[in-house]
Amino acid sequence: MDKVKVAIIGSGNIGTDLMIKIMRLSDVLEMAAFVGIDPESDGLKRAERLGVPTTAEGLDGLLAMPGFKDIGIVFDATSAGAHKRHSEVLLSHGKRVIDLTPAAIGPFTIPPVNGDANLDAPNVNMVTCGGQATIPIVAAVNRVANVRYGEIVASISSKSAGPGTRANIDEFTETTSQAIVDVGGADRGKAIIVLNPAEPPLIMRDTVYCLTDDGDQEAIRQSVEDMVREVQTYVPGYRLKQAVQFEHIGSNRPLRIPEMGGEFTGLKVTVFLEVEGAAHYLPAYAGNLDIMTSAAFKTAEKIALREREKAAA
Structure with a gap:
């Protein structure tokens, strides 16, 4: 079955690590877009070298990308302040949102505690x-x-x-x-x-x-x-x-x-x-980065698998 296409907004440490995890480890998710605001950021340059479609125009650039309509899940690895607008716009386009900022708009999600409880929520928050x-x-x-x-x-x-x-x-x-x-x-x-x-x-x-x-x-x-x-x-x-x-x-x-x-x-x-x-x-040494991106990665795969089950039912 086809992989679920995903985008990551935020080309910093967390977003870049998450991108690499998805590309190396996932049989369920496929990188479709990597989004930043600094064209000189290491994350965007790395994504380009890996062949991932990129934009340095933030959320507006993502909306304008030709493959946007095919994206099912969007990770937000920017800031709590920016996430409010990102969430509103993405949800209006029918995208599922996984929030790696402390904005806490969606329900808090910790995989081994309540990881299965929020899989149908339009926006899930990975706490910190x-x-x-x-x-x-x-x-x-x-x-x-x-x-x-x-x-x-x-x-x-x-x-x-x-x-x-x-x-x-x-x-x-x-x-x-x-x-x-x-x-x-x-x-x-x-x-x-x-x-x-x-x-x-x-x-x-x-x-x-x-x-x-x-x-x-x-x-x-x-x-x-x-x-x-x-x-x-x-x-x-x-x-x-x-x-x-x-x-x-x-x-x-x-x-x-x-x-x-x-x-x-x-x-x-x-x-x-x-x-x-x-x-x-x-x-x-950056275990803080790894546990955050690993939790978001695991949650996204569970959401994708749940959507497959619903589609097959």
């Missing part, structure tokens, strides 16, 4: 790189013990953060914090991102803190390890940095966290993660 890495862990803890508060700290190499990432720092924290609640299942959520300038660049590291009601520690540990294995099916470099940590918080020394509005007693679960990228475009 930090969200893709950490929210599966919050969800894994929450399915065993109610997570009353979830906090994540995503530390990425400064070199792997392009202009789009840097322009969206505020949206990153807001969107990820909300997705910790909406998808991870926590009562409250908080997200922090750190751009690490260290040389040589460090691999993406993530720390997840969950404050839960007292629960079965062995069941929590097993749930987290099961979730890690599931994420590894599409991000092989995703791994626990060390064993899941537990600390009992007693009434003699309760935690006082402003976001919780009172004292906490119960179980503190701490999970340390490392995400090594597949190095399709940037080096392996």
Whole structure:
């Protein structure tokens, strides 16, 4: 059966990595257009060398391309601010949209948590790189013990953060914090991102803190390890940095966290993660790039396969 034609808007790090993944790995998707606004960008030049139709005229250039009518799915890897217009225009043309910005117009989508729930949505949001890495862990803890508060700290190499990432720092924290609640299942959520300038660049590291009601520690540990294995099916470099940590918080020394509005007693679960990228475009330290594009890639393939099933029915 014919592949589903796709376009990518955004010729930066994320868009370029996603393009290479699709061309190397997919039996379902076919690159039909790569869109940017800087004709001198490395991404556009690379796409041209690979024989992918390109335009440096942004969304308007995509609409004018002769193959636009045949495109089924459009990935937006630009910015949260630009995505609002992009989404409105693309949806008016009947395109399915996968949003890799923190705009959060469509439903939050984390493949191993709710990846099958939003396949019919016209626009799906991939949250953020930090969200893709950490929210599966919050969800894994929450399915065993109610997570009353979830906090994540995503530390990425400064070199792997392009202009789009840097322009969206505020949206990153807001969107990820909300997705910790909406998808991870926590009562409250908080997200922090750190751009690490260290040389040589460090691999993406993530720390997840969950404050839960007292629960079965062995069941929590097993749930987290099961979730890690599931994420590894599409991000092989995703791994626990060390064993899941537990600390009992007693009434003699309760935690006082402003976001919780009172004292906490119960179980503190701490999970340390490392995400090594597949190095399709940037080096392996850019795990933040890899987990975001891998999640979008997996979601697009599921959408395409679902459309095939519906067409065959």
